Every structure is written in C-alpha cells, then in structure tokens.
Amino acid sequence: MTDGASSRGPIVALAGGVGAARFLRGLVRAAAPEDVTAIVNTGDDREFYGVWVAPDLDIVTYTLAGAVDLDKGYGLAGDTTTLVDRLGELGHESWFRLGDRDFANCLHRTLAMRDGATLAETAETLRQSYRLDVRVLPMSNAPCPTRVELSGGRSVHFEEYMVRDGAPSDVESVDLSAARAAAPAPGVLEAIRSARTLVVCPSNPVVSIGPILAVPGVRDAIAASDAPVVGVSPIVGGAPVKGPAAQLLRGIGCEVSARGVARLYAPWIDGFVIDQRDAGQVDEIEALGVACRAVDTLMVNVEVAKRLAQAVLDLAEQTRDERGR
Numbered sequence: 076m077t078d079g080a081s082s083r084g085p086i087v088a089l090a091g092g093v094g095a096a097r098f099l100r101g102l103v104r105a106a107a108p109e110d111v112t113a114i115v116n117t118g119d120d121r122e123f124y125g126v127w128v129a130p131d132l133d134i135v136t137y138t139l140a141g142a143v144d145l146d147k148g149y150g151l152a153g154d155t156t157t158l159v160d161r162l163g164e165l166g167h168e169s170w171f172r173l174g175d176r177d178f179a180n181c182l183h184r185t186l187a188m189r190d191g192a193t194l195a196e197t198a199e200t201l202r203q204s205y206r207l208d209v210r211v212l213p214m215s216n217a218p219c220p221t222r223v224e225l226s227g228g229r230s231v232h233f234e235e236y237m238v239r240d241g242a243p244s245d246v247e248s249v250d251l252s253a254a255r256a257a258a259p260a261p262g263v264l265e266a267i268r269s270a271r272t273l274v275v276c277p278s279n280p281v282v283s284i285g286p287i288l289a290v291p292g293v294r295d296a297i298a299a300s301d302a303p304v305v306g307v308s309p310i311v312g313g314a315p316v317k318g319p320a321a322q323l324l325r326g327i328g329c330e331v332s333a334r335g336v337a338r339l340y341a342p343w344i345d346g347f348v349i350d351q352r353d354a355g356q357v358d359e360i361e362a363l364g365v366a367c368r369a370v371d372t373l374m375v376n377v378e379v380a381k382r383l384a385q386a387v388l389d390l391a392e393q394t395r396d397e398r399g400r
C-alpha cells in the first residue's frame with residue numbers, strides 16, 4: 076500500500092487519453108490504486124479496419140500497465156504495424172496507425188461486443204488482462220462520436236480531424252450531441268456519488284472532459300456531490316503540452332491559458348492546480364472562487380506525476396477543510 080493510501084479513497088478521476096494517463100500513473104502512486112476509478116472519454120472511439128477502437132480507454136489501460144509506447148503516448152511499446160501496412164498496400168485507407176497487438180485487443184473488444192458484451196465489460200477484461208487494480212470505466216456504453224465542425228460547413232469525426240487531417244485551426248464548434256443523447260455506463264454516476272475526491276485530469280477540456288460532462292447525469296452528480304473537485308491545467312506556459320487543445324479551445328471561444336481553462340471549469344470545480352510557469356495567474360483564478368496552486372505539472376517522469384497527484388489530493392483536502400465537508 077502507498078503512503079496516505081487509506082485516507083484518500085474513493086477517488087474518481089475524469090480522464091481523456093495521454094495527459095490523463097500520465098497523471099493517473101502518478102495518482103496510483105500517491106493513493107491506493109484500488110481506491111481510484113477513472114471515468115474515461117469515449118468520444119474519440121470509432122471503427123477502424125473492422126474493429127472498435129477506444130483510444131482513451133486503451134491509452135489509460137496501457138499506460139497504467141506500463142505497456143504503452145512512451146514516446147508516442149499511445150499504442151503498445153514495441154508493437155509492429157504489419158496489418159495496417161498490408162491494408163495500405165491493398166489500397167485501403169491506413170492513416171490510423173493501429174499496431175498489431177493493439178489491433179488484437181480491439182478485435183477482442185469487437186468479438187466480445189458482437190457476442191453481447193458492453194464496452195465497459197470489454198474494458199474490464201482488458202484491465203484484468205493487464206492486472207490493474209484501478210477501475211477503468213467508459214463514460215458510456217453507447218457510441219458517442221465527437222464531431223468537429225470546420226469552416227465551410229464541413230463536419231468530421233474527431234479522429235479524422237486529429238489524425239487524418241492533422242488538427243487544422245479552422246474549428247467553428249464541437250458537436251457533442253451523441254454524448255448528450257447517451258446513457259452513462261453502469262457505475263459511472265454511482266462512482267461520482269460515492270467519491271471522496273473528484274479529480275479532473277490534465278486532459279483536453281473540449282474533446283476529452285467536455286464529452287464526459289455532456290453525458291446525462293454526470294454534471295448533476297458532480298454538482299450534488301460533497302466531494303471536493305480539483306482539476307489540473309492541461310495548458311502549460313500558455314500552450315498545450317501536445318495535441319490540438321489550442322485550436323479546439325479557440326474554436327469554442329476560450330482563451331488558451333490556465334486561466335482560460337479555469338474560467339471554463341469554475342462553475343463546477345473547487346480547486347485548480349496550474350503549472351509553476353503560469354504562477355502569475357493564481358490570483359486571477361482564485362478571484363473566480365477556485366482555490367489555486369502552482370506546481371511543476373510537466374510530467375516528464377513518474378516522480379513529477381506523483382508529486383503533482385499529491386498536490387491535487389492536498390488541495391482537495393484543504394478545500395474540504397475550508398468548506399467543512
């Protein structure tokens with residue numbers, strides 16, 4: 076058991092992919108892994124090559140298992156791409172570079188779902204196969220494709236926007252209507268209701284956290300919870316660490332800064348941990364009614380991630396004490 080583990084749980088973390096997974100690697104070292112439930116975005120999910128791909132669920136699972144390709148942040152370390160390469164030779168679109176062993180996991184998911192399993196049940200079998208203690212829950216069992224609306228009336232699936240088209244800047248809005256129409260997966264609302272601490276991972280606010288909040292019942296469950304809600308800024312020194320957060324934040328009219336994300340989250344969070352490079356924004360964020368701390372959030376290794384997770388849990392305890400929760 077890890078330091079402070081017994082007093083920390085249950086902890087529920089809203090999670091996207093790479094940023095979330097890096098943070099969760101630290102969280103399971105700052106708290107007992109069995110106390111942690113990750114509620115994961117499924118807005119990026121889509122069928123590729125006949126299999127159902129759930130990028131964020133798999134990034135979280137592979138990272139916590141120590142099996143992820145650390146350079147890319149997704150996929151399995153040492154994986155080959157024989158399958159997609161051959162499909163490309165045969166004239167199929169092959170821009171989504173799914174690795175061979177990754178494909179096997181997605182095929183497992185697809186076959187199980189064809190036999191009647193839910194997405195959550197397949198996430199559970201993958202979690203067990205990697206012997207993880209953390210609970211990994213999709214936000215919904217229903218397909219919830221996030222669509223990005225671009226100039227000229229074009230609308231593309233998030234993976235087409237991100238991977239095929241290279242995340243262009245002409246974003247006009249983001250369509251979360253599928254998530255809005257989907258039921259939460261069994262256990263999602265219950266986990267939020269029974270959490271002692273709610274964490275918002277350093278994930279893309281628009282296309283990772285946005286879809287989770289759009290699922291009916293999630294916002295209400297967070298609002299009704301007594302647990303402190305503490306987020307981590309995915310913006311460091313005025314820019315995302317990686318990924319298309321800048322284009323997407325601008326697309327929804329939000330400033331690309333820690334302060335901009337804090338404004339977006341202020342109605343429903345109690346605390347926000349930002350990077351030390353953005354320490355000059357602490358007072359402005361506190362003026363929004365959000366307790367704010369500035370620490371090193373650039374998770375270049377698991378030690379930084381653990382210290383960041385500790386800072387998040389400490390801020391949660393402080394806001395709990397101040398509010399007499």
Ligand code: GDP
Pocket residue numbers: 090091092093094095096097131134277278279280282283307308309310311314315316317318320350372373374375
């Ligand atoms: P995706 O679905 O794979 O894009 O993953 P997420 O939504 O979880 O993460 C993307 C966000 O994580 C981006 O906006 C990044 O800026 C942020 N991020 C990635 N690594 C780090 C890090 O080390 N520190 C912080 N603060 N944010 C990070």
